[in-house]
Amino acid sequence: MLQSYNDFTTWNAAYITINFYFVVHNLKIHFKMSREDVDHNFNKKFTFTYNKEWLLPLEAYKCKPQQVESLQSMKAALNACKGQLNQFALAEWSKHTKFTDPSSSIVRTITKSFKIELLTQAWCKFYECLHAYPIVPNTEEFGSLHLCEAPGAFISALNYFLSVNYPKVKWNWRASTLNPYNDSNSLDEMIYDDRLIRHTLKNWEFGLDCTGDLRKFYNHEKLVEICKGVMLVTADGSIDCMKDPGEQEHHVHFLHYCEVMTALKVLGEHGNFVLKLFTMFEHETLCVMYLLNCAFKEVHVFKPCASKSGNSEVYVICLDYKSFDAKLWDTLIAPYFNGRQGETVMFPLELIPSDFVRQVEECAKFFMDLQCERINRNIKLFRTKNEDILHQIRTLKEKVAANYVQKFKITNRLSRRRRLIKSHRRS
């Protein structure tokens, strides 16, 4: 077992690969305890290659959705893989995957040595995004907007990142989310955690109706009014799809669309956008990805190590906003204005270049393979009592956590002046 960061360094220097094979339920499991095996968890990345010939159509939402056969086959394969989980009791399965996930010791390891505000798994995910890509604008002062943000760990991660790396940069932030103080919001939809919100209320905007519901066009307009010109937008929205997990992508699409429209409307030129997505199998997501690829200079898809490897969550990192022809905006915004997705899709398939579709296929397959591999491994490991295997799982988690702390230089304490939560008594 790794005892300290010094052990990590020793192990790091040795670059040993130790291969362990175990037989569980008659299936051989291979544990490769090498430097690469740890690094692999930090390198789940895909980058789109821009083609100058990609052009946005001049109008949107005039055609019916279609299916891309190759993407639908992947969706069926992923759902079949996830379908194997129906045999397990949910609580027991969640406990098991929490134990086996390589990232599950990161928060505990950081907490032991550092006092960080609102340190959660989400904090770790966004902190990793900040290290992996140049998301922070290269200016002396900038504003950011954080959509669907309760309880606010992305803000806390950005605050910590800026205080360590850019202590002189002046930063103004605003955030919006389903209002935890509004009784009309369903407890199933929102995160009732106001540890940050209650200390920073003036930075939160809950819209014209005070719900904070981003799906309402008037709430979007209010955000545009007060946040126009920000240089960074994050959007981490998700909704519970437990009742129909096979159609997660479709169920969250309207919220994602509202996040994208808001980001594109408020971002200043050269601004950056980080959007949480799940899978990319549907025509509607293909269109959103095409829009982002045409509107930004660079688009990357990243699954942080701290994101549970058995789920479909990924972050789309869009850098350097170029904007697009304003004529498109009137029809692009129509579903938002009407408050519903309707029967149409953003762009017809015929107007999305085939070399772009191929890149989406490649990206979708890359992340689907990683997810299925993890699910299958978790199934094999379920209820194992083999002490050697349990030891290997714990060792990998310790190494991943130690690597996280070292790689991302989590060393500093936040000065009192930089704290978002001025008093720690109640948080």
Ligand SMILES: C[S@@+](CC[C@H](N)C(=O)[O-])C[C@H]1O[C@@H](n2cnc3c(N)ncnc32)[C@H](O)[C@@H]1O
């Ligand atoms: C995964 S959490 C965000 C976590 C956050 N980034 C953090 O780091 O603490 C997703 C958030 O989306 C919010 N949300 C879901 N539907 C929303 C909607 N229609 N409008 C605004 N926020 C929404 C939820 O209330 C929840 O706070």
